[in-house]
Amino acid sequence: MQDEDGYMTLNFKTRKPGLPTVEPASSSLWRVMALVLLFLCIALVVGLVALGVMFATQQNCIQIVNKSLPGTPQQLTKLSSQDLRKQSKEKDDFRHKNITCAPNWRLYGDRCYGFFRQNLTWEESKQYCINRSATLLKIDSQSILGYIKSRTSLIRWVGLSRQNSNKVWKWEDGSVVSKNMFELSENARENMNCAYFHNGKIHPTFCQNKHYLMCERKAAMAKAGKQL
Ligand SMILES: *[C@@H]1O[C@H](CO)[C@@H](O)[C@H](O)[C@H]1NC(C)=O
Ligand SMILES: *[C@@H]1O[C@H](CO)[C@@H](O)[C@H](O)[C@H]1NC(C)=O
């Protein structure tokens, strides 16, 4: 039908010049039109195939980005590296929150507590903690006091000492013991310059005595998270 119409139109147009001997001219024109149509069809098919390929490629790219595979196509390298950077940042943030302690150390707050059954003098205990990148315990809040009390019922050295009977009690970090938490001096006799913890109380005693001990150190990940 279309062919017929096309033919008629062409025939009509070609008649304009005037002569009845239009047959060769119109057939050559038809051939040209057919070729043009053919080219249009081929172009259309090629275009469709190209579109299909592009679509398929994009699908693959999306999948690759989703899976964050290392081998990404060039046009998506930027996006994918941003993606990976974002992911690793999220991982870091997550890790900062996820604080853990080494085996045998207990996590409480942002700190790790180690309870050791080593019978040592106060100085040896101090060194024992230092050898483990830790310090003797500082009990400076009711919550830590409660925690330690619940964890151990044994006598254990803490990081509290004084230079002599005339000096104030100080924690290992140099801070003075708060008066309302413990009453030390009234029990402390001459030359009792080191303190141990027992059943929720701090007791002064001779530094050369041997007791078990406990150490504390910052939970590794909490440290990084706090400093950032
Ligand atoms: C990519 O992941 C998102 C969410 O994780 C999902 O909705 C989408 O369908 C995924 N796309 C492909 C192509 O897998
Ligand atoms: C912390 O990380 C460990 C493994 O790295 C995991 O088993 C644990 O569930 C994580 N805890 C939290 C609270 O995310």
Ligand SMILES: *[C@@H]1O[C@H](CO)[C@@H](O)[C@H](O)[C@H]1NC(C)=O
């Ligand atoms: C610690 O050692 C001292 C002296 O060697 C000893 O008298 C004491 O019973 C020991 N304590 C413990 C808990 O083993």
Ligand SMILES: *[C@@H]1O[C@H](CO)[C@@H](O)[C@H](O)[C@H]1NC(C)=O
């Ligand atoms: C601490 O480490 C030093 C050196 O490794 C060692 O000589 C010492 O005995 C250790 N002290 C304690 C109490 O573990």
